[in-house]
Amino acid sequence: MSKVTTIIDIGSNSMRMVVLQKSSRFAFNLINETKSRVKISEGCYENNGNLQEIPMQRAYESMKSFLNISESLKSRKVICVATSALRDAPNSKVFLSRIKKDFGLSIKIIDGEKEAYYGGVAALNLLHNDSFVTVDIGGGSTEFCFVKDNTIIKSISLNIGTVRIKELFFNKNDIEGAKKYILDNLKKIFEQNIEIPDVIVGIGGSIRSVSKLIMQRNEYPLDILHGYKYKVSKEEDFLLQIINAEDNNELKALGIKKDRFDTIKEGTFILKTILDELHISEVITSGAGVREGVYLSDLLRTSNCKFPSNFNVSVRSLLDRFEIDPKQSAYMGNNASKIFDVLKPVHNLEDKYKTYLVIASKLYSIGSALNFYKSNDNAFDFILNGLSYDFLHTTRVIIAHTIKFSKKSLPSKKDIQEYEELLPSLDVMRWLSFMISLNITTNQDLSKPKIEYILDEENNTLKLELENKTFLINSNIEKLELPKEFNLEIL
Template sequence: MSKVTTIIDIGSNSMRMVVLQKSSRFAFNLINETKSRVKISEGCYENNGNLQEIPMQRAYESLKSFLNISNALKSRKIICVATSALRDAPNSNIFISKVRKDLGLNIKVIDGEKEAYYGGVAASNLLHDDTFVTVDIGGGSTEFSFVKNGKIEKSISLNIGTVRIKELYFNKNNTEGAKNYILDNLKKIFELDIEIPKKVVGIGGSIRALSKIVMAKKEYPLDILHGFAYDVKDELSFFDRISRAKDNDDLKSFGVKKDRFDTIKEGSFIFKTILEELKINEVVTSGVGVREGVYLTDLLRNSNHKFPENFNVSVRSLLDRFQIDEKQSAYLGNNAKKIFDALKPLHNLDNKYRGLLVIASKLHSIGSTLNFYKSNDNAFDFILNGLNYDFLHTSRVVVAYTIKFSKKSLPTRSDILEYEELLPSLKIMQWMSFMISLNFAVNQDFSRPKVEYFLNDETLEINLSNKSFLIESNIDKLETPEDLTVKIL
C-alpha cells in the first residue's frame, strides 16, 4: 500500500474523503478529512431512481476539489467507492463515465452487503468492543454488520435511508407509512437466523449528529465523538421529539445544527424504529465507517482484515510519528509491568490498568517533544485527542491523567474533578500516579538499569543494579499511596 492513500466515499447524501498516512507496517494516521453535502440522490426517488443533473454537477465539482486536496498531500493511491444512490440509479453510468473521462478517477460501485462489511471491518478494528451490530444510516440505505467476538458473521443492506424516507413518506406527512415500510424491511434481519446483539455501533452522519446532541444535553466532559456511549432507554423519547419537530426553530431548540435540518427528522425516526425493533440497550458512536473499512481491507488484506493480537494502532502511530526511542519505550513498558505486578497484593487493581500503565509509560515523552516545560500538561492535552482509535473514553482519560501526574506528589480530589465521571476512584488514580512516577525515577538517567522489586508486607524493596545519587534522591521524594514504604536495597 502507498504511504499516503486517499479514500473517497460517494454516499446518497454526503460525499466524504479521508487521506491516511502509513507510518509503519500496520500503523497509520489521518492527515485530512473533507466532507461535502452534495446530496447526489436528491430528487431521484421521485424520478424512478434516476440521478438529477444539478446534484450530479455538485458531486462532480466536489470531486475535482477532493482530487486537488489529495494531490497537494502527495497521495499516491486513490480508492473511490459509491454506494446506494449510484448502485440504484439506472443512469449512474452517465456520471461515472464523465468522472472517468474528465478527472481520470475510477469509481467503484459497491453492493449493499460490501458496504455493510466495510463498516464492520472499521468498527471491529478501531473500536474497543467485540460483540455488536453496526447500523449505518445513509441517504438511500441502512447497512448492518453483525460482529461476534471480533469476527463479522453477517452483513446486510436494507433500502431504508433518510433521503428515500423523506421523499417517499415525510414530504407527504405519512409517518405511519414510513414506519410500516421500515418494519417491513427489518423483517429481513430476523430472517437471517442470527443472534442480535444488544449493543449498536452507530455509523453515518445522522447517528453522529444525534450523538453530538446527546453529548451536549448530558454536558459530557470529553468532546470526542468516537467511542461515546449512551443507554438507549434514556434517549428514545428525545429522538421521537426530534422526528416530530414542526419546523427548523424546533430542531434548533433541540441542539440540531443547521446543516442537518434537512434529514435529521428522518434519521432520528429511522434510528428510533431500529433501536426499538431490535431491542437494543446501548449505542456506541463510531467516528469511522466505510472509508476506513475500505482502507483497512487493503492494509490488512493478508491478515483476514484484522490487526494482529494486542496491536493498538493509535499507540503504534504515536510512537512512530514522535520517533520515540524504541529501547527506552520497551524498557519503560516492561518496567511498568514489573512494578504493577510486584504491588498487586496491595493495590489489587484489575489487569486492564496494567495495560494502561504500560501505554502511559511508553507515550509519556510526547509531552517533552511538544514542549519540554510543562511536558506532563502538554502530553495530557494531546493524549486526550491523540488516542483516537481502539480506546474506551474511560481508558483514554486514565492514560492522560496517569501521564499528567507522573510526578512527586499524588493527585487530590480537586485534581480530577473535571473528568471525574470518566475516571475510576481517586485511590486507583493515586496508585497509577505512583507507579508511573517510580518507573521514571528508576530510569532518571536513561541508563535502563536492571531492577527487581520485592513486596515485603507494606514495604516495596527495590534492588537496583546501577544505583546513583540522582536516582535514589528522586525515589526518596516520591509520595506513596496509603501506608506503602519504599526501600532501596
C-alpha cells in the same frame, strides 16, 4: 500499499474523503478529512431513481476539490467507492464516465452487502467491543453488519435511507406509511435467523449528529465522538422530541445545526424504529465507517482484515511518530509491568490497569517530543485526542491522567473532578500515578538499569535494589509522594 492513501466515499447525502498516512506496517494516522453535503440523490426517488443534473454537478465540483487536496498531500493511491444513490440510479454511467474522462478516476460502485461489510471491518478493528451490530443510516439505504466474538457473521443492506424516506413518505406527511415500510424491510433481518446483539455501533451522519446532541445535553466531559456510548432507555424521550419537532425553529432549539434540518427527523425516525424493533439497549458511536473499512481491507488483506492480536493502531502510530528512543519506550513498558506485578498484593488493582500503566509508561515521553517544558500537560491534552482508535473513553482518560500526574504530587480529588465520571476511584488513580512516577524516576539517567523489586508485605514496604546507585536517582526517589500507609526503601 502506498504510504499516503486517499479514500473517497460517495454517499446519497454526502461525499466524504479521508487521507491516511502509514507510519509502519499496520499503523497509520489521519492527515485530512473532508466532507461535502452534495446530496447527489436529491430528487432521484421522485424521478424513477435517476440522478438529477444539479446534484451531479455539485458532486463533480466537490470531486475536483477532493482530488486537489489529495494531490497536495502527495497521495499516491486514490480509492473511490459509491453506494446506494449510484448503484440504484439507471443513469449513473453519465456521472461515472464524466469523472473518468475529466479526472482519470474510476469509481467503484459497491453493493449493499459490501458497504455493510466495510463498516463492520472499521468497527471491528477501531472500536473496543467484541459483539455488536453496526447500523449505518445513509441517504438511500441502511447497512447492518453483525459481529460476534470479534468475527463478522453477516452483512445486510436495506433500502431505508433518509432521503428515500423523506421523498417517499415524509414529504407527503405519511408517517405511518414510513413506519410500515421500515418494519417490512427489517423483517429481512429476522429471516436470517442470526443472533441479534443488544448493542449497536452507529455509523453515518444521522447517528453521529444525534450522538453529538446527546453528549452536549448530558454535559459529557470529553469532546470526542468516536467511542461515545449511551443507554437507549435514557434518551428515548429526546429522540421523540426530534421526530415530533414541527419546524426548523424547534429543531434549532434542540441544538440541531442548520445543515441537518433537511434529514435529521427522518434519520432519527429510522434509528428509533430500528432500536425498538431490534430491542437495542446501548448505542456506541463510531467516527470510522465505510472509508476506514475500505482502507483497512486493503491494509490488512493478508491477515483476514484484522489487526494482529494485542496490536493497537493508535499506540503504534503515536510511537512511530513521536517516541524519542524505541529502546527506552520498550524498557519503560517492561519495567511498568514489573512494578505493577510486585505491588499487586498491596494495590489489588484489576489487571486491566496493568495494561493502562504499560501504555502510559511507553507514551509519557511524547510530551517532551512536543515541547520539553510542561511535557506532562502537553502529553495529557495530546493523548486525550491522539488515542483515536480501539480505546474506550474511560481508558484514554485514565492513561492521560496517569501521565499527567507522573513525576509530581499524586492527584487530589480536585485534580480529577472534571473527568470524574470517566475515571475510577481516587485511590486507583493515586496508585497508577505513583507507579509511573517510580518507573520514570528509577530510569532518570536513561541508563535502563536492572532493578529488583522486593515487597515486604509485613511492613508494607517496597524495597528497591538498583544495579547502579546514583545520587540523581536516589535523591529523586526520596522525593516521590507515596500512597497512604506505604513505604519505599532503597537497599
